[in-house]
Amino acid sequence: MRAEVCPVGAVDEELRSQLLTCWTEVSNAGGAVGFVPPVTAEEVAPVLDAVVERVHEGREVVALLRVDGEVAGFAVLSLSMSPLRRHWATVLRVQVHPSRQGRGLGRVLMEGVHAIARQRGLEFLHLTVRGGTGIEAFYQGLGYREFGRMPGAVRVAPGDDRDEIHLTCRL
Numbered sequence: 735m736r737a738e739v740c741p742v743g744a745v746d747e748e749l750r751s752q753l754l755t756c757w758t759e760v761s762n763a764g765g766a767v768g769f770v771p772p773v774t775a776e777e778v779a780p781v782l783d784a785v786v787e788r789v790h791e792g793r794e795v796v797a798l799l800r801v802d803g804e805v806a807g808f809a810v811l812s813l814s815m816s817p818l819r820r821h822w823a824t825v826l827r828v829q830v831h832p833s834r835q836g837r838g839l840g841r842v843l844m845e846g847v848h849a850i851a852r853q854r855g856l857e858f859l860h861l862t863v864r865g866g867t868g869i870e871a872f873y874q875g876l877g878y879r880e881f882g883r884m885p886g887a888v889r890v891a892p893g894d895d896r897d898e899i900h901l902t903c904r905l
């Protein structure tokens with residue numbers, strides 16, 4: 735198995751369709767990447783298209799995970815436009831396709847994100863996790879530490895509000 739992560743600064747139609755399938759299937763498997771299942775590709779598409787637009791504007795970078803040449807997951811590095819915040823970035827939408835989870839690829843993906851961030855001269859990263867998922871343990875194993883929580887920020891369903899956990903990692 736050959737796993738690699740590369741930065742993508744231009745998303746063509748074929749890659750868009752692969753990202754859309756991945757994001758929809760990860761969401762429908764219960765992944766905490768901006769949606770609550772069930773979702774359709776039509777619902778995910780406008781959110782993906784906004785990412786693609788920001789990628790083409792140079793405001794975001796897609797870190798693309800490929801395994802033996804096939805798209806296996808991705809994450810989005812969101813760069814700040816503020817001149818006071820150019821030394822760090824936020825990582826969004828971290829996901830490995832459900833058929834490939836639990837085999838170390840999430841770690842490979844995040845190490846790739848870190849390499850891309852270092853190449854851009856970034857000093858640290860920020861990301862948020864939906865409370866109640868336990869996923870913060872995944873990031874803690876990669877050097878992230880919690881620095882705060884916004885109580886009830888994520889309304890998964892009426893009556894099911896989750897904290898948003900803020901994590902940071904020095905590069």
Ligand SMILES: CC(C)(COP(=O)(O)OP(=O)(O)OC[C@H]1O[C@@H](n2cnc3c(N)ncnc32)[C@H](O)[C@@H]1OP(=O)(O)O)[C@@H](O)C(=O)NCCC(=O)NCCS
Binds near residue numbers: 827838870872
């Ligand atoms: C979270 C995710 C990216 C992890 O990828 P993965 O390939 O399954 O994870 P890995 O196999 O690389 O696991 C690396 C380590 O993290 C741990 N880990 C992985 N997922 C975890 C979870 N959900 N909760 C706690 N620990 C987890 C693993 O046990 C492993 O620990 P080890 O190194 O001690 O063995 C993947 O499960 C995913 O895409 N989930 C759905 C989308 C999602 O919710 N993303 C998070 C957005 S904040």
